[in-house]
Amino acid sequence: MDSVTTIAIASIITxxxxxxxxxxxxxxxxxxxxxxxxxxxxxxxxxxxxxTRTLFVGLAMIESTAIYCFVVSMILIxxxxxxxxxxxx
Amino acid sequence: xxxxxxxxxFWQHGFFTINLTIxxxxxxxxxxxxxxxxxxxxxxxxxxxxxxxxxxxMIVTTINNQIKEVGLDNPEKYIxxxxxxxxxxxxxxxxxxxxxxxxxxxxxxxxxxxxxxVFFAVPFFGVKEGGIGGYLKTYLQPTWIMLxxxxxGEITRTLALAVRLFGNIMSGGMIVxxxxxxxxxxxxxxxxxxxxxxxxxxxxxFSILATVYIAGSIQVKHSKKKN
Numbered sequence: 405m406d407s408v409t410t411i412a413i414a415s416i417i418t419x420x421x422x423x424x425x426x427x428x429x430x431x432x433x434x435x436x437x438x439x440x441x442x443x444x445x446x447x448x449x450x451x452x453x454x455x456t457r458t459l460f461v462g463l464a465m466i467e468s469t470a471i472y473c474f475v476v477s478m479i480l481i482x483x484x485x486x487x488x489x490x491x492x493x
Numbered sequence: 494x495x496x497x498x499x500x501x502x503f504w505q506h507g508f509f510t511i512n513l514t515i516x517x518x519x520x521x522x523x524x525x526x527x528x529x530x531x532x533x534x535x536x537x538x539x540x541x542x543x544x545x546x547x548x549x550x551m552i553v554t555t556i557n558n559q560i561k562e563v564g565l566d567n568p569e570k571y572i573x574x575x576x577x578x579x580x581x582x583x584x585x586x587x588x589x590x591x592x593x594x595x596x597x598x599x600x601x602x603x604x605x606x607x608x609x610x611v612f613f614a615v616p617f618f619g620v621k622e623g624g625i626g627g628y629l630k631t632y633l634q635p636t637w638i639m640l641x642x643x644x645x646g647e648i649t650r651t652l653a654l655a656v657r658l659f660g661n662i663m664s665g666g667m668i669v670x671x672x673x674x675x676x677x678x679x680x681x682x683x684x685x686x687x688x689x690x691x692x693x694x695x696x697x698x699f700s701i702l703a704t705v706y707i708a709g710s711i712q713v714k715h716s717k718k719k720n
Contacts, residue, residue: 454562464698468653471660478667482496 411486419480426473433466497600497663514600521585521597552580556700563704571707574614578607579700586662586692589685596692599662601655608655611703612647619710631710654702661695662688 441459445452495501498513505511532545542550556576560568585596597603619628632643665688672681 460694461698461701464657464694468657468660471657471664474664475656475660478496478663 408490411484411490415480415484415487419477422473422480423477426476427470430466430470434463437462437466496667497602498595498597499600499602501595513595514597514602517585517595518597518603521581521588525580525584552576559701560704563701564708565704565711571618571704574610575700575704575707578611578703579696582607582658582696582699583693586696587689589666589688589692595666596662598658598692599666601659604655604659607658607699608651611654611706612651614703615647615706615710618707622711628710650702650706654699658695658699661691665691 437459441455445455448455498517501513503511503513503516529549532543532549536546537543553572553576556572556579557568560571560575565571582598585598588594589596598607616628619631622628623631632640634643665684668684669681669688672684
């Protein structure tokens, strides 16, 4: 297997695994945070604006780890420096 | 496949290029300045104010309240910076309704520039409030062992701000583009609506995080006041 094939296989498989595994754990964490926000909303409905705002801020912070994985996958597929280098040869 | 509006180049001369990012950024800036100038031409203080002045007052009051809730006591000092961040990112993400428009925040250059502005604004406000000694003391804040983590944290949270905003907005546009080639009837519209929602949420997140970082850098003055 020459290096062009190796780089292509490694990039494609890694891109798939990055997005696949990288979105599982943030999704679980977001589910847990929404669940605890809902239970605290049920306990104290008059703090709902604070809880909702904190929930959204927390969700965006958790989401950003999934976004990092997505950006790495995009780089591997569309702006892959190893692929560009090996193709230019 | 175009990853960002940086790749659409209108004019290039040596080092200087005019791409779609720059054009849309200047268009958004012109829009904000012209609308603000037009609305604040005849400000009234009685009960009969125009609708536009009412909207503007609602926006300013809401941002002031949000800054106060994070813990900064005089929001008038910070609303210039934080309000501009929120309005610029919010309006540039809302305008994806217009056809043929690509938000400038979908390019890593714009989001990195905004994150660098926050990176420099944090010590600026910290030194303005607490002096240089007070600001440097915040790096030793919980205990002095946290010093390397605070230093690394400064850089990583700037990077995180840039990549978070870029990733959210770019992925919204890319999802719509991919769906247009698969099932072009209803789903791209739904994903565009989701993109509007995440655009506004990300604008709010960016400005709230900037406020929290600034509030963290003037923490010394705060704990003195509370005692």
